[in-house]
Amino acid sequence: MELSESVQRGLQSLADQSAFDHGSFQVLVDVSFRSLLSSHGDPTVLDQPEFNQIDQILLKQSHTAAVTFILEAVKQNADQSTISSSLEELTFSADRTEIFYSAYQKHKKDLERLLASIGRGLPHITDASWRLEYHMKNGQVDKVNDSFYLISLNTENEGSSEDINFTCTVEQLQDLVGKLKDAAKTMEKASQM
Amino acid sequence: MLLVLSEEHKEHLSFLPQVDAAVVGEFGRIALEFLRRGASPKVYEGAARKLCVPVEMVQHGVEGLMFLMTESSKHMISEVDFLDSVLVLGFSEELNQMLLQLYLQHHSQIRSILSHLPSSMPAYHNLEWRLDVQLARRSVRQQLIPMLTMRVHLTRSDGHSDYNSRILQTDPSTLLHLISTLEAALAAMKTSHARRILRNIK
Numbered sequence: 001m002e003l004s005e006s007v008q009r010g011l012q013s014l015a016d017q018s019a020f021d022h023g024s025f026q027v028l029v030d031v032s033f034r035s036l037l038s039s040h041g042d043p044t045v046l047d048q049p050e051f052n053q054i055d056q057i058l059l060k061q062s063h064t065a066a067v068t069f070i071l072e073a074v075k076q077n078a079d080q081s082t083i084s085s086s087l088e089e090l091t092f093s094a095d096r097t098e099i100f101y102s103a104y105q106k107h108k109k110d111l112e113r114l115l116a117s118i119g120r121g122l123p124h125i126t127d128a129s130w131r132l133e134y135h136m137k138n139g140q141v142d143k144v145n146d147s148f149y150l151i152s153l154n155t156e157n158e159g160s161s162e163d164i165n166f167t168c169t170v171e172q173l174q175d176l177v178g179k180l181k182d183a184a185k186t187m188e189k190a191s192q193m
Numbered sequence: 194m195l196l197v198l199s200e201e202h203k204e205h206l207s208f209l210p211q212v213d214a215a216v217v218g219e220f221g222r223i224a225l226e227f228l229r230r231g232a233s234p235k236v237y238e239g240a241a242r243k244l245c246v247p248v249e250m251v252q253h254g255v256e257g258l259m260f261l262m263t264e265s266s267k268h269m270i271s272e273v274d275f276l277d278s279v280l281v282l283g284f285s286e287e288l289n290q291m292l293l294q295l296y297l298q299h300h301s302q303i304r305s306i307l308s309h310l311p312s313s314m315p316a317y318h319n320l321e322w323r324l325d326v327q328l329a330r331r332s333v334r335q336q337l338i339p340m341l342t343m344r345v346h347l348t349r350s351d352g353h354s355d356y357n358s359r360i361l362q363t364d365p366s367t368l369l370h371l372i373s374t375l376e377a378a379l380a381a382m383k384t385s386h387a388r389r390i391l392r393n394i395k
Contacts (some may be wrong), residue, residue: 030197140307153361
């Protein structure tokens with residue numbers, strides 16, 4: 001894994017037994033994962049009693065480095081050997097590597113989901129609703145006597161939802177459904193490859 | 194169904210017997226152009242000058258004719274009812290037949306123009322799709338997410354003949370849900386309830 005110099009230095013401090021004893025190391029690892037997974041930023045996240053003896057700047061640097069390392073590992077879908085060798089290069093003891101890796105395994109899925117939800121995309125269809133109507137007449141024309149469908153596609157994009165509404169005749173709806181069924185068949189075939 | 198013509202309307206149309214049959218035919222043509230493209234004052238002025246009558250008379254005559262045509266087309270009046278409706282104007286048999294011919298020749302065209310008037314919702318035109326697999330994004334690498342990307346073509350809601358298209362995505366399970374939902378919609382047309390209504394309201 002490629003890490004910047006400041007991240008490397010921060011992690012090296014975390015590995016250092018004289019800077020972080022066993023208890024404070026464990027707490028910092030927990031706090032790092034927790035601060036990534038919580039939905040609100042917590043300014044008091046580093047106000048743990050175990051950190052009282054530690055230089056506050058060093059503490060912040062190590063926390064930032066740990067958080068960056070975690071995100072990069074999740075992003076790259078890093079496996080155990082990648083993480084272990086990166087940490088060992090940064091002077092982590094086998095014990096501390098193990099603690100870090102088991103926390104990573106425990107939270108990896110949730111972090112993946114969080115990362116996947118960041119970013120822009122196309123509007124995503126979540127549902128469809130329909131109405132069948134019979135158009136009898138309107139202000140300009142009498143005796144229309146036509147049936148038609150009103151379709152509404154509910155879409156979501158980055159939290160905001162939008163409905164796409166349109167009308168169609170029976171034939172057009174059959175066309176639409178036919179094409180969707182083709183797509184589904186293709187999808188099924190592809191999944192068996 | 195008989196058309197009921199207002200006094201004002203009858204007055205406007207009373208201009209027609211005073212001119213030649215050819216002129217009535219010409220007015221009919223102008224009236225249809227009016228429906229298709231809107232009124233053109235120059236045409237009225239030209240006609241008024243040739244016939245030596247005031248412009249308003251020409252304009253009212255054309256508009257009256259047009260209104261007669263649109264009302265008849267709107268209600269899809271039968272031949273008999275049309276003739277009975279214009280009887281009240283007291284025109285000659287020849288003129289009545291001319292008006293009837295004008296109606297018969299153009300009523301479906303007029304109906305089609307009228308049906309574009311009400312503002313409509315976007316209507317489905319076409320759907321294009323493709324199957325994609327998302328492999329990575331800026332925040333996460335090594336993904337394997339199948340997606341259906343679609344382009345839905347809809348007509349524009351102001352009735353212009355060009356199309357709007359929207360690009361949308363969905364996942365495999367939602368796709369199956371969409372298919373079953375819309376198939377249920379199609380099935381609704383085949384119920385006895387729907388068939389009964391469609392058969393009886395004509």
